[in-house]
Amino acid sequence: MVEVNKAKFDEDGYTLIKNVLTKEEVEELRRASYKLIEEDEKNGTYIIHRFAKNHIGCLTAVPEFRKLILDDRVIEIATQLLGEKPTFFGDCIMEIGIGNRGFHKDTANRNDQNHPDWTEEYPVIRIAFYLEDHSEHSGGLKVRVGSQNTVKTNEGKAVILPTQAGDAAAFCLRTSHAGNAVRLKFAPNISLHNSLEKRIPEFLKVPEEKERISIFLTYGLKSGALDRYMEYMFNHGVYQKRILNSSYSDELKEEISSKLDFIDITKAYEEYNTK
Numbered sequence: 001m002v003e004v005n006k007a008k009f010d011e012d013g014y015t016l017i018k019n020v021l022t023k024e025e026v027e028e029l030r031r032a033s034y035k036l037i038e039e040d041e042k043n044g045t046y047i048i049h050r051f052a053k054n055h056i057g058c059l060t061a062v063p064e065f066r067k068l069i070l071d072d073r074v075i076e077i078a079t080q081l082l083g084e085k086p087t088f089f090g091d092c093i094m095e096i097g098i099g100n101r102g103f104h105k106d107t108a109n110r111n112d113q114n115h116p117d118w119t120e121e122y123p124v125i126r127i128a129f130y131l132e133d134h135s136e137h138s139g140g141l142k143v144r145v146g147s148q149n150t151v152k153t154n155e156g157k158a159v160i161l162p163t164q165a166g167d168a169a170a171f172c173l174r175t176s177h178a179g180n181a182v183r184l185k186f187a188p189n190i191s192l193h194n195s196l197e198k199r200i201p202e203f204l205k206v207p208e209e210k211e212r213i214s215i216f217l218t219y220g221l222k223s224g225a226l227d228r229y230m231e232y233m234f235n236h237g238v239y240q241k242r243i244l245n246s247s248y249s250d251e252l253k254e255e256i257s258s259k260l261d262f263i264d265i266t267k268a269y270e271e272y273n274t275k
């Protein structure tokens with residue numbers, strides 16, 4: 001049974017859950033990630049995201065990732081944070097390498113405080129797994145504490161989450177967050193501005209422990225927020241590619257639906273385009 005502090009999550013906009021996966025499970029996912037990207041290189045099913053390779057297509061097609069998405073511990077975290085059986089709608093990402101930096105939101109609307117994304121409940125969360133240490137190394141996730149209620153991305157104390165391989169970091173899509181944190185050798189816990197992070201010379205940085213592999217799984221509750229987020233996906237070039245490179249056999253749909261509420265995003269996208 002995983003311990004999740006929902007009250008703290010609601011207050012801070014994020015939470016770190018320790019030791020969700022075992023060492024062996026982390027290693028299995030690392031191997032599966034390299035294998036998947038190797039196949040992607042042959043098939044062209046990836047995008048380059050700054051210096052990272054980012055798989056295009058729903059990860060449920062790959063057994064090791066399907067196992068993670070449908071894992072009881074992961075579903076338990078999502079259920080506790082959302083308060084009900086989570087909906088999975090195919091938004092899941094695996095990336096190898098250093099991606100973008102800079103605080104941002106993941107919501108459909110990111111700048112209008114009066115928009116329903118900011119005035120209504122927002123039951124859509126991401127659960128992130130970093131398959132290496134970031135408690136003492138660069139490359140991890142930064143969040144701004146309590147930033148889930150403002151469109152501003154410069155409000156709230158910036159902290160670098162001390163994730164270790166096997167931990168899960170969960171955040172509301174409204175929470176300001178940034179990837180690829182740079183830890184300074186002489187002040188490893190100070191969060192630097194993104195423009196500065198890019199200019200820090202290598203000798204001043206704490207290096208990464210090993211090549212960064214990150215996995216982001218999105219779960220939500222059926223809501224206006226989720227509808228708007230899916231509409232945002234339908235109109236976003238990269239998400240369009242992801243959707244078009246996803247497919248759900250009847251067997252897969254059944255397997256996902258045995259654990260989660262499921263929206264087949266490929267169908268929803270088709271319907272959206274024929275409206």
Ligand SMILES: O=C(O)CCC(=O)C(=O)O
Pocket residue numbers: 099100106126140141177178179180214216
């Ligand atoms: O790359 C990361 O660590 C953060 C990912 C991110 O910014 C996102 O999921 O929107």
